[in-house]
Each structure stands twice: as C-alpha cells, then as structure tokens.
Amino acid sequence: MAMEIEAFGVEVVGGEGWPVPEGAGAGVARLLAAMLARAGVAGEGRVRGQWWISDRWQAEIEVNGERRAEEAEFERGHHLLCRLTEFAAARLGGTVPEATMRAFEDLETRSPGALLAYLAGWGREGEERKRGWRRAFELDPQMVAARLGLAAMVLAEGGEAGAAAALAQGLRVQDGGGAGEVGIALWAAGETEVSAELLQAAVKHDPQNAVAMAALAALLARRAPAGSGEGRDGAWEEALLLATQATQLAADDYRCWAALADVHRAGGDYAQASFYYGFALRLEPEAASVLKDAGACWLMAHQPQQALALIERALAVAPLDAENYGNLAFARDLLGEAEAALAAARRAAELSPGDARMRILQGDLALKAGAQEEALEAWARAAELEPGMVISPDGGNVGLGDSGQ
Numbered sequence: 001m002a003m004e005i006e007a008f009g010v011e012v013v014g015g016e017g018w019p020v021p022e023g024a025g026a027g028v029a030r031l032l033a034a035m036l037a038r039a040g041v042a043g044e045g046r047v048r049g050q051w052w053i054s055d056r057w058q059a060e061i062e063v064n065g066e067r068r069a070e071e072a073e074f075e076r077g078h079h080l081l082c083r084l085t086e087f088a089a090a091r092l093g094g095t096v097p098e099a100t101m102r103a104f105e106d107l108e109t110r111s112p113g114a115l116l117a118y119l120a121g122w123g124r125e126g127e128e129r130k131r132g133w134r135r136a137f138e139l140d141p142q143m144v145a146a147r148l149g150l151a152a153m154v155l156a157e158g159g160e161a162g163a164a165a166a167l168a169q170g171l172r173v174q175d176g177g178g179a180g181e182v183g184i185a186l187w188a189a190g191e192t193e194v195s196a197e198l199l200q201a202a203v204k205h206d207p208q209n210a211v212a213m214a215a216l217a218a219l220l221a222r223r224a225p226a227g228s229g230e231g232r233d234g235a236w237e238e239a240l241l242l243a244t245q246a247t248q249l250a251a252d253d254y255r256c257w258a259a260l261a262d263v264h265r266a267g268g269d270y271a272q273a274s275f276y277y278g279f280a281l282r283l284e285p286e287a288a289s290v291l292k293d294a295g296a297c298w299l300m301a302h303q304p305q306q307a308l309a310l311i312e313r314a315l316a317v318a319p320l321d322a323e324n325y326g327n328l329a330f331a332r333d334l335l336g337e338a339e340a341a342l343a344a345a346r347r348a349a350e351l352s353p354g355d356a357r358m359r360i361l362q363g364d365l366a367l368k369a370g371a372q373e374e375a376l377e378a379w380a381r382a383a384e385l386e387p388g389m390v391i392s393p394d395g396g397n398v399g400l401g402d403s404g405q
Contacts, residue, residue: 003036003092005029006048007123010116014054018112021132023123025051028081030122035085036092038177039100043092049084053112059084063091077115078107099206103175106144114140121149129153144171145178152182161189169194176206184215192219203242210250214259217243221259221266239263254283258290261297270301288318295327304334322352326361338369349378356385360397367395 007026012018028051049061058071061084068087072080082096082104089096109115114136121132130153136146151167154160165186173179183198196219202212220239243263246256261276277294281287291314298307308331314324325348332341345362352358363378379391391397 003033003042003044004046005033005036006046008049008051008059010051010053012053013058018053018116020053021116021120021135023120023128023132024116026123027119027121027132028123031081031119032085032088034122035096035100035103036089036094038103039085039089039094039096041089041092041094041096043094045092047088047092057112061087063088066091074112075108075110077109077112078104081107099176099208102205103177105174106148106178109136109140109143111140111143114143114146118143118146118149121146144173145175147171148173148175148178148182152178152185155182155185155189161186161191164189165191165194168198170197173198173201174205176202176204176209176212180206180209180212180215183212187215187219192223195219208249210246210253211255213242213249214246214253214256217246218259218262221263224266236263236267239266252283254280254287254290257283258287258293261290262293265293265297265300270297273297274301274306286313286317288314288321291317292321292324292327295324295331299327299330299334302334304331307331308335320351322348322355322358325351326358329361329365333365333368338365341365342369342371354385356382356389357398359385360391363391364395364397 006029008028010020010025010028012020028049032047045064047061047063049059052058056071056073057077057080059080060067060069070080070083082101086096107115107118117132117136117139121129121136124132130150133146133149133153136143137150140146147167148171151164154164154167164182168182168186179198180202183195183202186198187195196216199212199216199219202209203216206212217239220235220242224236224239240263243256243260247260250256257276257280261273261280264276265273274294274297277290277297280290281294284290291310295307295310295314298304298310307327311324311327311331314321315328318324325344329341329344329348332344342362342365345358345365349358349362359378359382363375363382366372366375366378375395383389383391
C-alpha cells in the first residue's frame with residue numbers, strides 16, 4: 001500500500017470567520033506530501049486530518065490510525081504545518097531533516113487569509129494555483145513562499161525574467177531547495193544579481209544542494225577579475241571551493257563539472273577548463289550551454305581548430321543561438337577565413353537583432369573582409385542600440401572575451 005494523503009477538512013468554528021477558499025484542504029494535503037517527499041519519507045499508509053479556524057489555528061492529523069492534535073496562533077501557522085509533517089514522518093518511519101523543516105519558515109505570515117490563499121494555491125493547478133498565490137501576495141506582500149512560488153511559475157511558463165526577479169528580490173529565503181530552483185533559472189535568464197542572492201541562500205540553508213552550489217560557483221567566477229595570480233580576489237577562490245565541493249557531492253551531474261570548468265576558465269587556465277568541460281560532455285554530450293562554453297574556451301586559448309568541432313556540435317543542438325554563430329565567426333577569423341567569418345557574424349546579428357555586440361562583431365569582420373560600407377552600417381546600428389558606446393573605425397572593437405560567454 002502506497003502512502004495516501006487525503007484532502008483535509010477545513011472549517012470555520014469561530015473567531016473572525018475567515019472565508020475558506022476552494023482547494024485549501026487539498027492544499028494542506030499536497031503541501032504535506034511535497035514536504036514528506038523532500039524529506040525522503042516513503043512509508044506506506046493513510047494520512048488524513050482536519051483544520052479548524054477560530055481565534056487561532058487548530059488541527060488534527062491521523063496517520064495509520066494514530067492521531068495528534070495541534071494548535072497555534074495565527075502568526076505561527078507555518079509552525080503548525082511543520083509539526084503535522086513531523087508527526088506524519090515519524091509514524092511513516094522517517095524523519096524530517098533540518099533543511100526541510102526550515103522551508104516552512106517561508107510560509108510565515110500574520111495574515112490568516114494569506115496562508116489560506118497560499119494553501120488553496122497548492123490545492124489547484126496552473127492558472128488557479130497562480131491565482132491563489134497571487135491572492136496570498138496581495139494579502140501579505142512580505143510572504144516569502146508566495147513570492148518565490150510566483151517567481152518560479154513565471155519562469156516555468158517562459159515569462160519575463162525581470163518580473164520574476166522583482167518578485168524574488170530582497171527575500172530572506174529559508175527554503176534552500178526553492179531558492180536554488182529559482183536562483184538557477186534566474187541565472188540562466190541573465191538576472192545575476194537576484195540569482196546570486198538566492199543561490200547564496202540555497203547553499204547556506206541546504207548545503208547538500210550541489211547544483212545550486214555549482215551555479216553559485218560559476219556566477220562568482222564570471223564576476224571575478226579575469227586572469228590568474230595577484231589579480232584574483234577572494235571571489236575566485238570561493239568559486240573554486242564551491243565548484244570542487246559540488247563535484248564531490250554530485251560527481252554524476254554534468255553541471256557541477258561544467259561549473260568547475262567555468263572557474264578555471266575565469267582564472268585563465270584554459271587547458272584545465274577544457275579538461276573539465278570535456279568531462280561534463282562525457283556525462284551529457286548534448287548539453288548546449290556546455291558545448292558553447294567549451295568552444296569559447298578553446299577560442300580564448302587561441303585554438304580555433306579544437307573550438308570549431310565543439311562549435312559545430314553546439315550549432316547542431318542549438319541552431320538558433322546567436323552566440324554560437326558569434327563563436328563560429330571568431331573561429332573562422334582565427335583560421336584566416338574572412339568571408340566565412342563574416343557570414344557567421346551576419347547570421348549572429350540576424351538571430352539577435354537587439355544585441356549591439358553582434359552588430360559590432362559584424363562591423364569588425366566586414367571591415368576585415370573589405371566591406372567597409374557594411375561595417376559602417378553595422379556599427380551605426382550598434383550605436384543606435386547602445387547610445388554612447390565608443391566604436392573605433394579601425395575595427396578590433398570586440399575581442400574573444402567580449403562575446404557574452
């Protein structure tokens with residue numbers, strides 16, 4: 001018999017008479033199921049219960065015939081949910097680790113209506129879930145779980161990353177898993193400031209989260225001063241430590257090895273970086289971002305032939321990625337193939353018309369190929385996209401380290 005968690009009954013028995021939104025009882029059950037799964041509890045049995053609202057929260061949970069009653073002041077509703085989860089885990093033969101218990105802190109709110117709306121969101125799907133969490137956010141704009149949940153939904157739906165970042169910015173997140181999920185997604189979307197906040201919270205509160213650790217390492221490495229030796233600051237050493245720990249925690253996850261490669265690349269050790277990119281690609285041969293970064297690494301080492309093989313693989317996996325064509329343009333240029341380099345730069349600019357860097361690259365390579373008029377037009381377009389930038393008419397405006405990799 002698998003574990004079965006029934007929807008809780010939710011009833012107002014006194015007090016201010018808070019309205020109970022549809023799905024709240026199912027939401028309690030789903031939240032408990034999610035937290036038990038995160039805790040690794042997979043015992044067999046039936047879980048059910050009742051949730052009452054008076055001048056405080058009151059609840060009773062039954063697990064395989066054993067019952068426990070709990071109550072809490074309104075502002076401690078998140079603690080009540082945690083205690084219910086602990087009881088269920090114990091009766092099912094498991095325990096709730098500290099990282100999971102800490103996640104309940106993000107449900108803290110002084111608004112009973114906000115907690116009910118959040119639970120109702122858990123009890124529904126899609127737009128109905130978003131509506132519940134949005135209502136929780138309206139009732140308590142400081143409720144961390146509601147804001148982080150909304151940010152995760154925006155990103156999962158392919159929405160505006162800036163909107164997700166605004167929701168997650170400045171939060172004191174205790175849920176390491178949730179912080180890691182949203183932080184990684186924001187990092188991939190280019191929202192590095194908020195991503196760094198969330199990834200630091202993820203690593204702090206869930207030190208076993210290897211992927212969040214790896215993402216933070218890669219982010220810190222790319223912020224650190226370029227090169228090696230005395231020019232490094234503490235960020236690079238911290239990034240190296242985090243990436244190394246990530247590979248020890250999850251040696252079979254290609255993202256951890258790719259992060260270690262990112263760190264060595266940022267430190268100017270392109271040979272070591274290429275070794276670790278290769279290791280990551282043995283684990284995941286079609287990882288588009290790793291193929292792109294590995295190709296860029298060989299370019300920065302001025303090894304265009306080795307870069308070309310990886311760039312072609314990257315293009316096969318992600319044929320509409322403008323940066324792959326930018327890398328191809330650099331590779332062809334280093335090989336002395338001016339026309340092929342310009343063709344690749346044109347394609348990069350076509351795929352990313354709002355990216356000034358691609359227009360500058362097109363202009364630089366057009367000048368090299370003897371197409372001065374095309375060069376001037378491309379540079380003029382770049383100046384329109386980023387007013388105030390300085391562009392040399394002699395070319396050489398974009399180097400290997402400026403391609404966005």
